[in-house]
Amino acid sequence: MTTAERQTQDRAQDPAHGPDAAPASDAAPAPASGPGSGPVVAAPAAPAASGETEAGAAAGPLRRAFGPALGWARLHPVAVATGLAALLHLVWFFAVANSGGDLAAQDAWAEFVGRHPDSAYNLAWYGGMHPVSYSVVSPYVMYMIGVRTTIMIAGTVSAGLLAMILTRCRGAVREPLWPALAGVYGLLCNAVSGRVTFGLGVMFALGAVAAVFCWPRKWAERRWAKAAAAAPLAALATASSPVAGLFLGLIAAALFLNGRRPGAYALGLAPAAVVGLSSWLFPFSGTQPMKLISAALPFGCALAALFLVPKGWKTVRTASAIYALGVALTWAIDSQVGSNVTRLAMLFGGAVLLAALPYEAARGGEASAASPGFPASPGSPASPARRRLLRGRTRRWYGLVLALVGVTAWITVNSVTDIVRTTPLASWSRELAPLVDQLQKANADRGRVEVVPASSHRESSAFPAYVNLARGWNRQADLERNPLFYDDTLTADSYREWLDRWAVHYVVLPADNPDEGGRDEAKLVREGLPYLQQVWGDANWQLFKVVNPTDLVAGPATVVRASADQLVIDVKQAGRVLVRIPHSPWLGLVDGEGRPVAPPQETAESKRAAESKKTADPKRTGASKEPEASAEPKGKQYENTAGCLFSAVPDATGDVWTELLAPAPGEYRVAAKYQLPRGTPCPEELIVEVLGTPERPTPQGP
Secondary structure: OOHHHHHHHHHHHOOOOOOOOOOOOOOOOOOOOOOOOOOOOOOOOHHHHHHHHHHHHHOHHHHHHHHHHHHHHHHOHHHHHHHHHHHHHHHHHHHOOOOOOHHHHHHHHHHHHHHOOOEOOEOOOOOOEOHHHHOOOHHHHHHHHOHHHHHHHHHHHHHHHHHHHHHHOOOOOOOOHHHHHHHHHHHHHHHHOOOHHHHHHHHHHHHHHHHHHOOOHHHOOOHHHHHHHHHHHHHHHHHHOHHHHHHHHHHHHHHHHOOOHHHHHHHHHHHHHHHHHHHHHOOOOOOOOOOHHHHHHHHHHHHHHHHHOOOOOHHHHHHHHHHHHHHHHHHHOOOOOHHHHHHHHHHHHHHHHHHHHHHHHHHHHHHHOOEOOEOOOOOOOOOHHHHHHHHHHHHHHHHHHHHHHHHHHHHHHHHHHHHHHHOOOOHHHHOOHHHHHHHHHOOHHHOEEEEOOEOOOOHHHHOOOOOEEOOOOOHHHHHHHOHHHOOOOOOHHHHHHHHHHOOEEEEEEEOOOEOOOOHHHHHHHHHOOOOEEEEEEOOOEEEEEEOOOOOOEEOOEEEEEEOOOEEEEEEOOOEEEEEOOOOOOOOEEEOOOOOEOOOOEEOHHHHHHHHHHHHOOHHHHOOOOOOOOOOOOOOOOEEOOOOEEEEOOOOOOOOOOEEEEEOOOEEEEEEOEOOOOOOOEOOHHHHHHHHOOOOOOOOOOO
16 A cells, blocks of 8 residues: 555544644534534435536546546645656756856866865965855765765755655645645745755655655654654754754744644754754855845745645644744844755645645635535525635735745746856856966966956856955855955055955956856956056956065965965065955864874973972972962963964954964965864964964055
């Protein structure tokens, strides 16, 4: 017996099964008993029968052609959804997938972890970014099996899991096939938009939800086993995509508010732990404002689910209310989430609304028949009360249909727009070599390169293998670190200050359409600036050199090479060197073979002095005599043999750069290896001993 057949049998036996189950019976209500209830007249209902006969005759050929296949599909929704998702993702791969948009960002991260798997800081974007701030797991998965392969597998598995969840919700979802197919379409649109990292997180998130909602009934008492299955999947979902973890937290909150605490803990604790730990170890700040139109669509979808789904769906309705509140707060308060909050409605809004539709259709059918309290004889007009009942229920049905059409149109238009906007020009693949050759001849890897961002953001993955970019493709980081491109403060003077701030040596202007964060910049560069000298160009690119650029380092040092994983510095004499890399606790020094060097060690004399002090401590010896004044310096003493790093004092713009304390002339390599303790930090006592209160050295003028 298949799962769907068991579902049908269970509905017949217990139509109200499940904590969130809505009434599952479509049968007409039984005749009322008591005063006023008489024998029910068997009305012939000729018009209805005639209509049904005509509809059946018209649909006869279609039923004969597709009836068996449709019947099999309704009995096997999991297989149908999985197979269709696999087929559609294959079509997407061969006919639609490109190298722009979010796929460009994910290509860049996959390439970075492939080249530098042990690096905790990517110097090729925005001066420096932690890969973990983007995703803990996804870049490695995408590198191993391919970016597009990842979303194809994740989308297919997610479709099967969603169909299984809908099928196993006995008594709540009457027709799981159609909501499952709506979910397939949402997952396909997610792939079309290129959200691979989020798609991978959704796969694990649906696995965690399935572990909670589809747990075998015979193991119902083994809650620890359910938690042991759901919690790791929830952690993996969050490690793959923090946005997927956020949505799991939403479901956990809904379960908690409805008294289902074990399921809430299984789904909610692990994501909170992953987010908290990653935020502590890999700090990141950014913001993404959300436009009103972007918030209105998911907010409306949430309200539709809140007010139009069956009242028995308590978890769904509670989650919809929380989601609506979250969308409103995200629009009102700038945060890192921003428009990412729309993804839940885009993926599953259609499935939820379509799952609720059969209930309203059934209620409309019940309202059209004579019901207790509203008797009507054949051919007589319906009473006003009966018309009110019919009208009220029909409005809910139309509301669901309207919301479903709106969600479908929304995600369709959004996906088509993403494809049109992010498809890069062919020159990014075929004509990039001449530009790269010019950059290499100019030793552009000794500073940063600003590529005016294209609408496809193809530059974020095309250049990091050759030069470090001043920007990349992360809207939150771009808005946080480069607000002048968004707040209408970009002028020739402010642009020059920005180029100096990020030590930009070359500017590239592509022929491709610019992104919204690059339109004003492209116009400014194209019109000509006195401090930008064009040194090369063709039909696809224009290359400009910054006159008297600011170096990546300030102090007695020069840059030998800047790559995505390390910065090589030639120090002329011992002392402090300012490095224009945003400080991270993971930054450290490595030797020529890439191995971390030892941080400064406490001297033997300092250790002996500390031990002597402990021995002479009156509290330890019981002596009341005060110790004699010692000529030993206070605090620990350190020997700095290989160099160390510390965070500089924030400058006038609020930037916190990195400083190198070099004990001798020579080459120093700044990198960020995964290790504990993190980096090569200068001990506080050493900083105070050598420098006093650390102050940022005055940068060398251009």
